[in-house]
Amino acid sequence: MTDETNGTDAPRPARADSPADDCGHSLEELGEYLETGSSPYAAHFGQCPQCQAGLASLRVLGDLTRRLAEEDTQAAAASDGWLQDILSNLRLETRAGRSIPVASENPDDGLSETEGAVVALIRSAGDAIDGVTIGKCRLHGDITRPGAPTRVELSVTALHGYRLPALVDALRTSVGEVFGLHTELHLDGVDITVADIVQDGQGTAPGPGLEEHP
Amino acid sequence: MTPPPRDVGLDALPDVVLCERATDGDTAAFEVLARRYGPMMRGYAMRLTGSTADADDAVQETLIHAWDHLADLRDGSVVKSWLMRICGRRSIDIVRRRREHADADTLAGVPDHRPTPESATIAGSGLDSLARSLEALPAEQRQCWVLKEMGGLSYEEIAEQLRISSESVRGRLARARATLMKDMEGWR
Structure with missing residues (x-):
């Protein structure tokens, strides 16, 4: 086993700078075998003590590297100040979306609200209903035209234990109220998809960055 | 007395839903994502740049880029690897910028040995x-x-x-x- 990287033909002569009993296989070949699970030299690796030792060491190194990354993450999670600084420095642009006309007393005044503002209103109205949290919210229709027929598409996460028909009814009513109060669009319908039902509203979050989220 | 509202808290929402909300402009949902994956990004960026200041810059640039391009992310369930990828790219760019700005003479022959402060805690x-x-x-x-x-x-x-x-x-x-x-x- 050497740390040489080129050449893939086996068997090969031992190099002048290698020990006489060197089997001629590189760490890279062993590394690729570990990663892919296959190698033209798999049979040799299986019975060569040198390569066996190399594979074991590479496994330890890979394992240590992963653990170091986890430790780094935990160390970064343990001190929150840096993240708070970054978050308070972030200037996130608002998402305006399309412009929705609003009638004004004076017809010469152009008055409008943004699609983003209406979506935010729908989201907070939906979140105010027990047992449901809004995900995606889209307005379909030519909302840049006054009184345009509009459909609302909602994707929601429900909390286990709430009756879905009641939740959906409450959502429809709520979206209708938002439209009536804050827009002059004509609400044609609300299409609701319950994308997920969650058992417990609190206990399912992972530690910061440490686990794969479902 | 009504019981307190019971809802799925933002912290408990899966990445997909947080991405949907953030794409729609919900900064609070985006912050949850930033908190969820910020520490992992910082650790990665520190190993790549060798400096906490550069790592923080990389994380900040990653978050700004992510906010502006979330709509391009078709599948919110891969947001973690998406963020890590952006963060790696930003980290490398920062190291490159630093090199280009530094005086080549003073850098010549100086090995890159700066220890990361956090390594002491490992x-x-x-x-x-x-x-x-x-x-x-x-x-x-x-x-x-x-x-x-x-x-x-x-x-x-x-x-x-x-x-x-x-x-x-x-x-x-x-x-x-x-x-x-x-x-x-x-x-x-």
Whole structure:
């Protein structure tokens, strides 16, 4: 086993700078075998003590590297100040979306609200209903035209234990109220998809960055 | 008395839903994502840049980019690897910018040995020794190793990020691997 990287033909002569009993296989070949699970030299690796030792060491190194990354993450999670600084420095642009006309007393005044503002209103109205949290919210229709027929598409996460028909009814009513109060669009319908039902509203979050989220 | 509202808290929402909300403009949902994956990004960026200040810059740039491009992310369930990828790219860019701005004369021949402050807190001889060995590697080798082993990038992806050939990546990784393996014999 050497740390040489080129050449893939086996068997090969031992190099002048290698020990006489060197089997001629590189760490890279062993590394690729570990990663892919296959190698033209798999049979040799299986019975060569040198390569066996190399594979074991590479496994330890890979394992240590992963653990170091986890430790780094935990160390970064343990001190929150840096993240708070970054978050308070972030200037996130608002998402305006399309412009929705609003009638004004004076017809010469152009008055409008943004699609983003209406979506935010729908989201907070939906979140105010027990047992449901809004995900995606889209307005379909030519909302840049006054009184345009509009459909609302909602994707929601429900909390286990709430009756879905009641939740959906409450959502429809709520979206209708938002439209009536804050827009002059004509609400044609609300299409609701319950994308997920969650058992417990609190206990399912992972530690910061440490686990794969479902 | 009505009971307190029971809802799925933002912190408990899966990545997909947080991405949907953030794409729609919900900054609170985006903050939850930032808190969920910020520490992982910072650790990664620290290993790539060798500096906490640069790592924080990389995380900040990553978040700004992510907010502006979330709509391009078709599948919110892969947001973690998407963020890590952006963060790796930003980290490499920051190191490159720093190099280009630095006076070439003062840098010539100076090895890149700056220890990361957090490494002092890493307990356990194996991890501690690995951290020191990584920091002692030439920066070009360390970046290849970290992108591959911590970022999970392929040779081709590393080559593209570092603007070098796949063969160079292969060579740097081989040298890094050989050095780390040799070091490891000393501390096991």
